[in-house]
Amino acid sequence: MRLLTVKSILWFFAGFGFVVILLRMLHGVGSVVALNDLLPWGLWKGGGVVALVPIGGAGFTLAAFVYVFHWRRYEPLARAAVLLGLMCYSSVAIGLTFDIGIWWRIVFPVFFWQFHSTLFEIAWCIMLYLGVLAFEFSHAILERLRWTTILHLVEKVSIVFIILGIALSTLHQSSLGTLFLATPYRLHPLWYSPLLPLLFFITAIGLGCLTITWVTLVTHWLYGVKQPLAPLTGLARIASIVLGAYLVLRLGDLLVAGKAGYFFTPDWNVLNFWVELLLSAILPIVFLSRRSYRESPTALFWIATAAIVGMSLNRVNVAGLATLSATQATYIPSWAEWFVTLGILSAAGLVYLLCVEHLRVFPTIGGAQVEGAHDLGTIDPAGWHTTFFRAPFAGARFFSAVFVAAVGLVLVLLPDSAVFGARPEPTPTRGPRSVELQRLEDASADLVQYVFPIEPDRGLETQRTRALLLDADANGRYVLFEHERHGDRLEEQGRTCAACHHQSLPFAQASSCRTCHRDMYQPTQIFDHGAHERSYGGNADCPTCHTDPTLPKTKATTVQCKECHPAMVETETLVRTGAGQEQSTLASGxxxxxxxxxxxxxxxxxxxxxxxxxxxxxxxxxxxxxxxxxxxxxxxxxxxxxxxxxxxxxxx
Amino acid sequence: MEHWLHFARGPMFVAALAVLGLGMARLVLLNGASLAVMLHRTRSHGRTVAWKRVLHNTFLALRPFPASGGARPWYSLLSLVFHLGLLLTPLFLAAHIVLLERGFGVGWWALDPVVADWLTLGTIVSALGLLFLRVGSPLSRAISRPQDYFLLLLILTPFVTGYLAMHPLLNPWDYDATMLVHVLSGNLILGLLPFTKLSHVALLPVAQVFGEIGWHLRPKAGEFVAQVLGKENQPI
Structure with a gap:
């Protein structure tokens, strides 16, 4: 039952990740992530790549122990370690694909070689190492398929690949550290060190020992099989020595570099440093030095968990968290980012369990144990359970339902921008409103002027009327539309109501103003105060536009645009200006x-x-x-x- | 309220559609695979499948009225009206098509609003009638599960609220609230389609096949039953 529960949770999160990845591919990375220019490496790269690579370090560590040093004691774990490495590196590659803006360019490092880029080296190392891991793991698949001839061939050349894999891992585990040598001023001094490549490499070995311990313990617990304690105890011993070396190097480096002053300053970063160091090194070293803890599965599980959490925190710190104080950036991973990370990891976990069940990954776990872990006991054939657990395909029935439910749920939880793509916010507009105003006719010039708001003193010469006030963007630059007068003018031109009111249009809609008043769309420039300031030489030349320095600097007291830019004024405009008024064009909005x-x-x-x-x-x-x-x-x-x-x- | 309505019509509707699509694909795959396994089993037992009879039964089951008028002619009639309204109204309502055109850019021929109104009323009345017949007959009541009542009432909800939304004078509630209930219940129906007995929209054609090859009593099943009941020596 515990296996079923864990698998359903994994399927659930896989459904989450599936949707977000699909949406991210459709709408672009900006629609789902909360990254910004100050912090371009967030959860996906910091957590999903930089932290997952050392977790996958178990592969090369165990390969070295078993096939190079011939420590036969660890052989039962070697294949699982290679599989763990394969899953971690596949997750890294998939996660990275969706992290780069144009995701199908993930293959570009193959074709475009940038010799000076650390990332280029990492990309090639990960690519090659992924190939090597796949080759190493192909043993298990060939064994299952019983393709003995090919299996023998593969076994003959495999030592070459194993050594190649170890070399590649040494290269990229350390060059992930090299990458951050480029950020001496972004990174907090407690993390920045010229030794970063070495520290990254050493911790990858120490962590590799503990992750394979963790995975072995959990897998055996899931299938209800007794854990193979002998190799785990040995690995724990090695891990404590390697982590000890790391602790000495890290603290020694900080002391030599004169950064000891930071150790006890009250600061979030320092607290973060101590928590990280405590979890990743100090606690594991202290507890693993005791024999009784090394031989207890429960203790080993918790120590390994602490080390994995602590070391992941270390990578996340270097990749982003410890740069926040220097860059003043704020970043909280969006839900979508969590869903993708969890989704990819869950999918990897499911593939891992699939391999454990169908291939000989652990010599201790085979067909009988797998069947036992899946046994549901007897089910009431009339109960609701049968809908999901009816044979055949009981597993597929249940897990696919969980997956579909997760897909629905995540679509509901995600924000609009993630589901439909990010679009510019629509500007709220105001509809026309009817206002009362005064009309002032000038028969000689064939002009009408409106007085709005009403000025009661001008009562005699004007006529009160109602008109529509159109000011959609509410910037105060409105147009007054008097329906009756429009009708009169059209009639003078021999046109009818049909000029605007087409019964044939949907919902019998009237033509918009722009159908006749084309020049509503004539473009003009937006005034950029900063650009003017720079080109005029800053504060010294303010009086060029603000002519009277004693007056407050408002639009009314300032030189108009057209004084310097006469070409801006529209000449053939349908919008009439009053007698004695000049056409002055401002930005259209x-x-x-x-x-x-x-x-x-x-x-x-x-x-x-x-x-x-x-x-x-x-x-x-x-x-x-x-x-x-x-x-x-x-x-x-x-x-x-x-x-x-x-x-x-x-x-x- | 407007915010909720926007949410229900937007992301939630997309979610319901996704669940519907994936859920249906899941049903088809699972049932296809099960069918293959069962066919294999049938063949390995040396039995053959009477495909002709299956096909015949499938068409028989699709007829609205059984040949003799059926045991419950009223039930058959109400069911026919109910299904007609259920299929036609949501798919061909002009207001729905306008929404679809705006959202997805696809649209099709629409029902005349008056016809849609009558269909809606017909569906509501027939749903109530079906409910009444189900509750009224002791035989039906005995074999009814909670979901049989729940789904009928759930299907009734968007029709009632939809009718009220289109006729504001009859509507005692706020328009937005009515619309929200309408959209939410509609979404729920779409989401539940692949997981309840509503899935017969996709599985109806294969139901008879399963009956034919999946439901056979074991050899000597009758004797086992007699043994369990302690009536071994009595004639069956």
Missing amino acids: YKDAMHGLCVTCHQREVERGSKRPGFGECSACHRDVPTITGTLQRLREVAPRSTPMQSEGGRP
Whole structure:
């Protein structure tokens, strides 16, 4: 029953990870992670790669013990260690794939060789070592398939591969440390050390011994089989010696470098340092030095757990946590990041259990033990259990239901941006509202002026009326729409109501203003105060625009844009200005800015032959407004792309 | 409330669809595999499968009315109306199609709103009738499980709330609240489809096959029963 419970939990988390990975592939990495420019290495790389690699170090450690040093005592664990390494490195490779922005470029290190990059070396080492691990583990598969001829061939050359694997591991375990030599000022002094490569390598050996101990203990517990204590006791002994060497080196290095002053300063980082050191080295060394603890499975389990947690904390610290104080970054992994990490690890765990059940991974666990662990006892054929545990395929029935439930649950839990992709926040807009105002007609100039808000003193010459006030972005630059007058003017032009009200449109909608007033879309520049300040030479030249230094610096007291940039003024505009008023153009606002921002790229992609359906259409962005149709080409005709600001007669 | 409605119509609906799709795929795979195993077993026992009879039975089971009018003609009639409304209304309601077009960009022909209204009413009435017949008949009551009542009431919920949402004058509750209940119950139905007896939407064609090859009494089963009941020497 405990095996069934653990497996269902693993299937559950695998379902979580499956969904998030799918969404991440669809919508991009930004839609699911909480990373930022100050902290680009988060849970996936820090926890999923940098911490998983030393956990997978069990593979090369045990391979060295058994096949190079011929310590036959550890042979029963060798194959499990290789499998553990294979699972860890596969998880690393899969996790890394989804961590890089354009995920299918994970294969690029194969084709584009960057000799100066530490990551290039790590990528190749992990790739090759993954191949070596797969080769080493192929013994078990060939054995099961009974392909004896190939098995003999593989066995003959395997020592070459084992040595290659050990060499590759030595290289990349240490070069993961080398990687962080590039960050002397980001990393907290308690972690930064020129010895990082050496420390990473030594801890990988110590941790390797303890992870295989942990995995062996847990696997035997799951299948209800007695743990093979003899090799575990030996490994514990080796681990305590290696971790002791690490502790001496680490503390010695800190003392020699004169960083001992940090040891007892009250600071979160220092607390973190001590917790890490306590869990990863001090506690394991102290407890493993006692024989009775080395020979007790329970004690070994807890010591190994502490060491794994502590050493993972060490890697996470170096990869990110200990840089937070220097970079002032804040980062809390998003749910999606946890789900992916848990999902990949769970899937790896399931593959591991599958191998344990069907191949000879542990000599102690075979068909009878596996069957015993899966035995459910007798089930009431009329009870609800039969829906899920009915033979045949009792396991598949139950685990697939758990998986599907997890998929549903995670889709509910994830934020909108992760499920549907991150989109720009829609700007809240205000609908038109009816207001009362005064109308002032000037028959000679064929002009109408509106007075709003109402000025009671001007009662005689004006006429009260109602109009719609349109100010969608609520910036105070509104348009007053008087329906009656619009009708009158259209009538003068010989047009009818149908100019705006088409009964044929969906929901009998009226044409929008821009159908006639095309120049609503004429682009103008947004005023960038910083850019002006820089080009004018900073504070010294404020009076160039703010002419009277005694007045408060408001828009009203400042030189207008068109004084220096006369080319900005629209000449052929349908928007009439009052008699004696000048056309002054200010920035058109958010809509045009956004159009300029998005349309430029969309247009370029369409010209480059983008295959994405509808990418060049207005509906690509305006998804929720069914009435907005057309293509960007058309938008471009309406709104020609803004040209760089011309300076005529003014300063630059 | 609007926030909840947005959530129910957005991520939750997607989740329900995902559960529906994956769950159905799971059902098809599992049942396909089980069928293969059972067929293999049948063959290895030297039995043959009467495919013709299976096919015949499948079509017989699909007929709305049994040849003689059936033992319970009212039940058959109500069931027919219920299933018609259940299939047509959600799939071809104009409002649903507008939502689908907005969300996924696909849409299709829609029912006339008046027809949809009558279908909805028909479904509600027939569901109530089915419930009444189930409770009313001692035989039905005896073989009914909790899910038989629960699913009927669950299916009734979106139809009632949907009708009320479309007829605000009849609706005593807030529109958004009605809509929320409507969407939530609809999502729940989609999610439960592959895990309850509702899965017959996908498994109906193979139900008869399973009956044919999966449900055989063991040889001498009758004697075992007689032994257990202590009636060995009595005629069966």
